[in-house]
Amino acid sequence: xxxxxQSPPDLILQEGANSTLRxxxxxxxxxxxxxxxxxxxxxxxxxxxxxxxxxxxxxxxxTVATERYSLLYISSSQTTDSGVYFCAVEDTGGFKTIFGAGxxxxxKA
Amino acid sequence: xxxxxxxxxxxxxTRGQQVTLRCSPISGHKSVSWxxxxxxxxxxxxxxxxxxxxxxxxxxxxxxxxxxxPNYSSELNVNALLLGDSALxxxxxxxxxxTLYNEQFFGPGTRLTVL
Numbered sequence: 210x211x212x213x214x215q216s217p218p219d220l221i222l223q224e225g226a227n228s229t230l231r232x233x234x235x236x237x238x239x240x241x242x243x244x245x246x247x248x249x250x251x252x253x254x255x256x257x258x259x260x261x262x263x264x265x266x267x268x269x270x271x272t273v274a275t276e277r278y279s280l281l282y283i284s285s286s287q288t289t290d291s292g293v294y295f296c297a298v299e300d301t302g303g304f305k306t307i308f309g310a311g312x313x314x315x316x317k318a
Numbered sequence: 319x320x321x322x323x324x325x326x327x328x329x330x331x332t333r334g335q336q337v338t339l340r341c342s343p344i345s346g347h348k349s350v351s352w353x354x355x356x357x358x359x360x361x362x363x364x365x366x367x368x369x370x371x372x373x374x375x376x377x378x379x380x381x382x383x384x385x386x387x388p389n390y391s392s393e394l395n396v397n398a399l400l401l402g403d404s405a406l407x408x409x410x411x412x413x414x415x416x417t418l419y420n421e422q423f424f425g426p427g428t429r430l431t432v433l
Contacts, residue, residue: 304374
């Protein structure tokens with residue numbers, strides 16, 4: 210089945226710094242989503258981005274489907290950005306969604 | 319509009335027991351998916367249901383089963399609980415059109431502890 214790899218696994222930033230999170234996937238996908246999981250376990254939708262580029266405030270994302278990767282950019286990071294960021298893809302072979310292992314982000318004040 | 323709701327919030331069971339978890343999707347959504355998230359890992363896909371029929375199944379044993387009701391709510395059942403079933407169980411709803419792979423929205427989860 211499709212493999213989803215996220216990097217880096219852990220990231221520590223000083224407040225105000227910028228960062229780039231990467232998601233690689235091993236096969237064609239029907240869609241791709243980025244989520245932020247807060248400390249209480251709630252998955253918060255960031256982007257639904259099977260291809261192209263989107264921006265939402267300090268966050269933006271780019272998916273290059275032909276090269277099988279997606280990037281999540283966080284600019285001017287804040288302590289509230291801390292948490293785990295997941296990439297999830299839906300494979301073309303059947304109705305399954307595969308999550309990566311996540312990037313654990315900690316933003317220091 | 320209300321988001322995805324799940325019940326109960328927390329649950330403690332003992333090995334060998336059975337458990338039923340419930341999920342109500344966002345109004346207008348017809349698809350519900352279930353995921354298991356073990357501490358420190360990403361969510362693992364269990365099932366997807368659309369219009370009361372199973373559309374996808376992950377690599378979980380037959381002890382896991384689910385169903386979707388005419389109002390699109392869903393139940394996940396786990397029989398013969400094992401210690402390894404302790405996890406956060408997440409429900410997601412999506413899709414107002416059957417042919418599109420739509421954005422998923424997640425509920426707050428049910429935290430199951432098996433003793």
